Amino acid sequence: MSALLAATGLTHAYRQARVLSDVSLSVNAGEFVAIIGANGSGKSTLLRILGRLLRPNAGSVLIDGVPLATIAPRAFARRVAFVPQGPVAPGDVVVRELVRRGRYPHRSRFGGSTEHDRAAIETAIARVGLADLADRPMGMLSGGERQRAWIALALAQEPALVLLDEPTTFLDIAHQLELLTLLTRLNREEGLTVVTVLHDIAQAAQHAGRIIGLRDGRVVADGPPQVVVTVDGLRALFGVSLRVMPDPDTGLPLVLPHAG
Amino acid sequence: MASIDPAAPSRRRGKSFLGLGVAAVLLLVAMVFAIRYGAASLKLSEVFDGLFNLGNVFARQVVWDIRFPRVVVAALCGAGLAIAGSILQAVTRNPLGDPHIFGFSSGAGVAAIALLLLAPGYPTGLLPVASFLGALLAAAIVFALAWRGGISPIRFALAGVAVAALFTAISTTLIATSDLFTQAVLSFLAGGLYQVGWTGLWTILPYTVVAGLVAIVIADRLNILALGDDIAASVGLRVERTRLLLVALAAILTAAAVSVAGLIGFVGLVAPHVARLILGSDERVALPMAALLGALLLVVADTIARVVIAPSEIPVGIFTAIVGAPTLLILVRTRT
Numbered sequence: 001m002s003a004l005l006a007a008t009g010l011t012h013a014y015r016q017a018r019v020l021s022d023v024s025l026s027v028n029a030g031e032f033v034a035i036i037g038a039n040g041s042g043k044s045t046l047l048r049i050l051g052r053l054l055r056p057n058a059g060s061v062l063i064d065g066v067p068l069a070t071i072a073p074r075a076f077a078r079r080v081a082f083v084p085q086g087p088v089a090p091g092d093v094v095v096r097e098l099v100r101r102g103r104y105p106h107r108s109r110f111g112g113s114t115e116h117d118r119a120a121i122e123t124a125i126a127r128v129g130l131a132d133l134a135d136r137p138m139g140m141l142s143g144g145e146r147q148r149a150w151i152a153l154a155l156a157q158e159p160a161l162v163l164l165d166e167p168t169t170f171l172d173i174a175h176q177l178e179l180l181t182l183l184t185r186l187n188r189e190e191g192l193t194v195v196t197v198l199h200d201i202a203q204a205a206q207h208a209g210r211i212i213g214l215r216d217g218r219v220v221a222d223g224p225p226q227v228v229v230t231v232d233g234l235r236a237l238f239g240v241s242l243r244v245m246p247d248p249d250t251g252l253p254l255v256l257p258h259a260g
Numbered sequence: 261m262a263s264i265d266p267a268a269p270s271r272r273r274g275k276s277f278l279g280l281g282v283a284a285v286l287l288l289v290a291m292v293f294a295i296r297y298g299a300a301s302l303k304l305s306e307v308f309d310g311l312f313n314l315g316n317v318f319a320r321q322v323v324w325d326i327r328f329p330r331v332v333v334a335a336l337c338g339a340g341l342a343i344a345g346s347i348l349q350a351v352t353r354n355p356l357g358d359p360h361i362f363g364f365s366s367g368a369g370v371a372a373i374a375l376l377l378l379a380p381g382y383p384t385g386l387l388p389v390a391s392f393l394g395a396l397l398a399a400a401i402v403f404a405l406a407w408r409g410g411i412s413p414i415r416f417a418l419a420g421v422a423v424a425a426l427f428t429a430i431s432t433t434l435i436a437t438s439d440l441f442t443q444a445v446l447s448f449l450a451g452g453l454y455q456v457g458w459t460g461l462w463t464i465l466p467y468t469v470v471a472g473l474v475a476i477v478i479a480d481r482l483n484i485l486a487l488g489d490d491i492a493a494s495v496g497l498r499v500e501r502t503r504l505l506l507v508a509l510a511a512i513l514t515a516a517a518v519s520v521a522g523l524i525g526f527v528g529l530v531a532p533h534v535a536r537l538i539l540g541s542d543e544r545v546a547l548p549m550a551a552l553l554g555a556l557l558l559v560v561a562d563t564i565a566r567v568v569i570a571p572s573e574i575p576v577g578i579f580t581a582i583v584g585a586p587t588l589l590i591l592v593r594t595r596t
Contacts, residue, residue, distance in 0.1 A: 053493050077496030084490035090541040094272075097542065101484050105496035150491075157495060 003062075004029045004161055004193055005050065005080075010059035012045055012217075019045045020056070020217040029160060032187040033195045034208035038238050042217040043197045044085075044165055050195065051082035051163045077105035081154035085165040091139025095149045098138060099124050102156030124155035127190070128182060144175030148182065155186075162186075164196040168203065176200075180207045202255040205229045206247075213237045229253040276545040279538055283552040287335065290556055294331045294563040295323055299571040329461040330453050334562040335555035336461075336468045337453075337521045338531070340513035342554025343475050345528030346535075346547050347510040350482040351503050352417040358529040359395075359514035362420025365525070366427035367398020368518040372448050373434050387448070388463055388519035395518055398423055399511030403504070411503050450575030451524035453562050460520040467516035471509045472551060482506070482543040524577050527554050530584040537591040557584055 003026035010023040019042045027033055035043045048054040050061060052068055061068040063079055071079075081102075089098055102124070103117045125134050128148040138146060147167060154162050164183075168176040184207050186192040198204040204211055205225040213221035213228055215237050221228040230253070234242050243256040296307050300322060309316040310323025341359060349357035359365055371394025375382055405419035406412070435445065447454055481502050484492045492499050517524065531554035535546045561579035568574055 051494060053490055072496075073493070073498055074496035077494060080494075082490065082494035084488070084494075087488055087491055089487055092540045093542070098487075101480075101487065101491075102495055104480075104484055153491070154494075 003027060004064065005195075006062040006065075007050065008060050008062075010046065010049055010056045010061070012042075012049065012054070012056045012058075018217060020049070023059070023214075023217070023219055025212060025219060025222065027161070027193060027195060029193050030187070030191055031193055031195075032184065032207065032209045033212060034198045034204035034210070035195065035212045035214065036198055036201055036204050036237065037214035041214040041237075043214050045217075046214065047082075047163050047165050047195070047197050051080060052076055053082065074105040077157055077159075079159055080161045080163065081157045081159040083150050083154050083162065083164045083167060085167075085169060087150055089138045092137050094135050094137050095125060095130055095141070095152070096121060096134045098149055099152045099156045102153035105157055120156055120158060124152040127155055127186065128152045142175070143171050144178055147171060147175070147179055151179075151182070155192075159192075161193040161195065164194070166197050166199050169199065176203065183207070201229060201234065201242075205253045205255060206250075225253055226251070229255060272540075276539055276542075280545065280549055280552065283549060283556065287552055287556045287559065290559045290563070291331050291335065294334070294559050295327045297563060298322075298327060298566050326457065329458045330456050330562070331559060333456050333461050333464065333520055334453055334558045336464055337517040337524065338527050338554040338556070338558030339472060339551040340464075340468045340517045340554075341524065341528040341558075342531035342535075342550040343472055343547060344510040344513040344517075345554075346532040346543065346550045347475060347482070347506045348420075348528070349532055350485055350543065351411075351506055351510075352413045352420075353486070354413065354417045355533070356529070357417070358525075359510060360523070360525040360528060361424060362417070363402055363422075363424030363427055364395050364399050364420075364511060364514040365518050365523045366424045366431065367401070368392070368395040368515065369431045369449060369523055370394055370427045370434070371397070372522075373431050373445055376445050377434055377438050385459075388460075391448070391522075392515040392519040395515035396511050398427060399507060399514070403507055410500050447575070448522040451522040451577040452565065452573060452575050453521055454573055456520055464516040464520050467512050471512040471516075475506070475509050475513075476548050476551070478502075478505075479543040479547040482547065483541075486541065486543075521576075524558070524580060526577065526580045526584050527557055530580075530588045531557060533588055534584075534591055 006026040008024045010020050012020040023046060035046065037043045045054065049056045063071060063076065068076065099121050100113070103113065103120060106117065107113065125131055128151050130145065130148055130152060133141065133145060138149065141149065168179055171179060180203055183194050183196065187194050209224065211221065211223065211225055211228040212219060213233065220236055221233055229244060231241060231244050234244065234255070243258060244253050246252070247254050292307060296302050296304060302319060302322065306316060306319040307323055310319035311328065313320055313324070344359045345357060348359060348362055349355060351357070368391035371390040372387055375386060375390040402416065402420045402423050403411070405423070406416035408415070481497060484495060484497050485499070485502065489499050532546070532550040534553050535549035539545050539549050557580055558576070561576050561583055564579045565574045565576040
């Protein structure tokens, strides 16, 4: 069986500065992958290339075994959704209307919305737990609710894979946890494949089944949290020594932000 | 927690239809009054007599030969400029987006003045053609300057403002260094529908109607662009191609309007904002609403321009500002 997503030899530079060097990775359906790395390590660039928002200087990406460049944009959008960092909507747009716009790749060019469109919108809103707020304007939502609305827009595309760029960045700790729990649930219970850039290694270790570590545009670690998130592994990624110990309940690595 | 309100979406839709209906009725009423008043004022019965050719020869002449085409042209220009403004505001994600501010009209101005100065004996039909081409050229220049592997909204806005300044400077230089200065130049620069009749109407009708309808049909793409380029691309919108199509539509609508009406400012800026303040940012209703309000604004302004010191006329741009500015300010202060 071929991988859902397979990237080979991705290399990219902005002007002269090389940000990705020969990155290869593949993601199977049903995985929850976190991409971690220091600032400027190339993680956002990698995610944008996988999401077709950026064309790499070299290398190729296959979706379902088909080269990304040969897939029509709307067909791609029905397989892969991308949630950028800190998106902004006009404040008067209500949740249901925002999510409706995620149906664009499914609509016939000039056709109206179908029964299935309407059902997909309501389902997406319910899956992120915003059913009670579907008619509330985006401007009146909390940061956490707003982020869930953007995820509902992505879900309305009915994708197999969702890419997220630091989805917890502007949230407080409670809403960060809520969001990662939501993604974990969508992954485990509904089979959604998730690839997310995460800033917080501890969160990545607790929620992702697999962690990819980038340093200076290269993949230097790739494996389950217990393998990647170690004192040596984090020193290789971030250049500092951190204290790591197993969670007494789950055995997953805990990271403490001070030298061990 | 807000309670579930199943009626909310249909209520919003009802409000949109009501708003569009009221604006359409207001526009029709304004057009009837615009036909009624002028150098010679008519009775309402004479307006309908003239419109439907019921036997009154004088009414027929005033209404059908002179005022009706002029009023329809005012409505078409107003609607076209408003749609162009809506598009440019969406494409640049900038509230100051406007065909006038982004230099499209200035291109028409340079072309018209150059024609008047270089070929003083030009055939009368040439001025609309020159200004039409000038506006398209200016739009193409703005687009080309903003392009670098893609259009960034901020680059487009800045390129537009720069082109506007440059073309206005060229126009001013041409005028200042020439002793040939005609009434035609002045009225073109001030903007107005003086002596616009059936020829003008047939000239712009196809451009304005086709480009305007295409814009309204694809208005939902403006909604998607409003969420930012990343979201737009990730739901499968071809962002650059869509922006090119939209800017081309805005350029055609502006070119058609300036070719018969000269440089009328403010309609393209104010009508989209008023529409969004009344009906919200969903362009599927805000765009047609802006078109109706732009038409209404220009019909009203043109009527005032004709009536105030009849039989002379005042440049219509003065009244689009006098009527439009307070409306916008009142809405901004009460509804935001």
